[in-house]
Amino acid sequence: MGKLYDELSKDIEIKHSMYACMDCGTCTALCAAAEFYDYSPREVMDIVQSRDDEKIKELISSNKIWYCGQCLSCKQRCPRGNNPGGVILALRRLSEKTGLFAESEKGRQQLIAKRLFGDNMLKRGYTLLATNPIPSHFPELGEDWEYYHEHIKEMREWWGVPMDLENSPGCHRMVPEKDMEELRAIYKATGAVDLMNKVEEGMAKKLGGKEEVEKFWQSYQDNVDSRLYKIKEKK
Amino acid sequence: MRREGKARVWEKHQKAIPSADEPGGNKWGFVRSCLLQAVAPFTEGIIHKVMTGKGNKGLGMDIRESAGHTSCGAIGFHGDVTMLETQMVVAARNFSMAHYDLGVDNFFCTCVTSFGNYCEIIELWEHEPELLEYTKKTLEETTGRKFWIPKVSGGRPSVVHASDVIYANIKKLAKKAEFSLDGVKATDHLGCHYSKIFPDESVGGGEFPRLLAGMIEAYGGELVDYPERRHCCGMGFRQCAIPENRGYTAACVYKKMKSLKKTDPDCKLMITNCPGCGVFLDAEQGTIAQVMGEKFDVHVMNYAQLAGLMLGYDPFKDCGFNVKYVPIEPLLDKIGMEYDKSKTQKERRRPFGP
Helix, strand or coil: CCHHHHHHHCCHHHHHHCCCCCCCCHHHHHCHHHHHCCCCHHHHHHHHHHCCHHHHHHHHCCCHHHCCCCCCHHHHHCCCCCCHHHHHHHHHHHHHHHCHHHHCHHHHCHHHHHHHHHHHHHHHCCCCCCCCCCCCCCHHHHHHHHHHHHCHHHHHHHCCCCCCCECCCCCCCECCHHHHHHHHHHHHHCCHHHHHHHHHHHHHHHHCCHHHHHHHHHHHHHHCCHHHCCCCCCC | CHHHHHHHHHHHCCCCCCCCCCCCCCEEEEECCHHHHHHCHHHHHHHHHHHHCCHHHCCCCEEECCCCCCCCCHHHHHCCCCCHHHHHHHHHHHHHHHHHHCCCCCEEECCHHHHHHHHHHHHHHHHCHHHHHHHHHHHHHHHCCCCCCCECECCECECEEHHHHHHHCHHHHHHHCCCCCCCCEEEEECCHHHHCCCHHHCCCCCCCCCHHHHHHHHCCCEECCCCCCCCCCCCCCHHHHCHHHCHHHHHHHHHHHHHHHHHCCCCCEEEECCHHHHHHHHHHHHHHHHHHCCCCCCEEEEHHHHHHHHCCCCCCCCCCHHHCCCCCHHHHHHHCCCCCCCCCHHHHHCCCCC
16 A cells, blocks of 8 residues: 555545455446546456556556546446446546646646636636537537527526626626635635645646646637647756 | 335435425525626526526525635536646635525535536535645635535535436426426436536435436326436537547537437437536537437437426527527427517527627
């Protein structure tokens, strides 16, 4: 048993997700991610159960933990009551806290998740905003979606769901500032702000400074593909 | 004996949800969904209309929300930017506001991932008294608010989803319905975070999906079962949100649609209760048509849009079928609902000019 496993075992998710895995592979047989990627939740459970720090380090530095789609179909079917999707949540947090997430292509996408879900929550009280699913990022939503975005305020009023109302109930309202202060205090006290900072710091360390992180972000915004940013080789 | 055994199993998969005629079932507090407000805002519009509409236009319920409630943040939790501790205190804040600020005892959420997350949190509070104490203490310290836990289902700590509330009133809605699904084949797709994380908290669980199937049958439709009925839609949080990962989502939709088509090519209607499923099961049919050259033309709509259509609400202005990949008109023709045929398909969807 090593330091990484000790850290991992402190996570509430591990305590409630990892009992005794018997390696039956039921989770892998029904896993949506295992069908699409080179991914096996059975292997993940096996590595965590081994408590081998080297193997855990390799796992949380890799793309694998980011392949899971969090449908949690595995939790329902595991004959031993394990929750591989919950174990993944704990591994991902360990990967972020140790900065190892930045070692993999899929891990580096956490900057996008942080700046989307996390920053949205701290600015507006929602993980997703009406202005997020822009047509260039969701071309499959089609021309009618483009039209909707061009007339977003009028369309929402027409549907009876006006946006950005102040001091009022409603869809996509402006959450009053005093409530936002309460929410930010919760995020700070419970470690979410620290976790988000770890993502920014880990990316800066990997890419060679905060300016490079902004270039990575801008490249993603412009090209809708984070892979097009090239990491500079360290001299 | 065998029948008794079956009855016992079925009993385990039941869930008490107060209907509008039962004590407390006419007054609810609710919280909104950030995914719905971003990708399908009209859905919350039609949920509201069906629940509060008078006479034959709805259930006449009193549903309340506070201006200061926030997203539960579970998309950020499954998207790995928050801790479970964060989720617990944010949930406690939303619960507290519903009870102490709005004066309600019953509580539903419009998002399936909120539902799954709230169920997880309530279970943790039940099993680990120190986490309950942590939540109460942190809630008090960060917000000054008092803790309250909803007990919606059978008097035990629990919450329900908006689709549960519709299901509890489905016979009433079906009686009020102006249209029916008579002669229409349909299938359901339950959100994974509704039926799989805590199956005992959903109607029929993942094993006996009854919630949406029950709605289809109540409106007179013919329910279709198919092998990949329970497979995830592939929304996957970071998988759909980050475009370079979205092949995962399209692959899941393709698997489901192929399976449905092979089983019953005449089944062209799929009812959902999760915000993500409602969008991606439809939109990715466009991707598949482009990439694979294969068309399925399955109408995907959520339970509230379906209730809206059945009650005779306008398919575009009220139900929001303006922005679907699969055009709704063939289904409207099938159920005999009239719409403005003097306009083109594009004009019907664009109320503010070209």
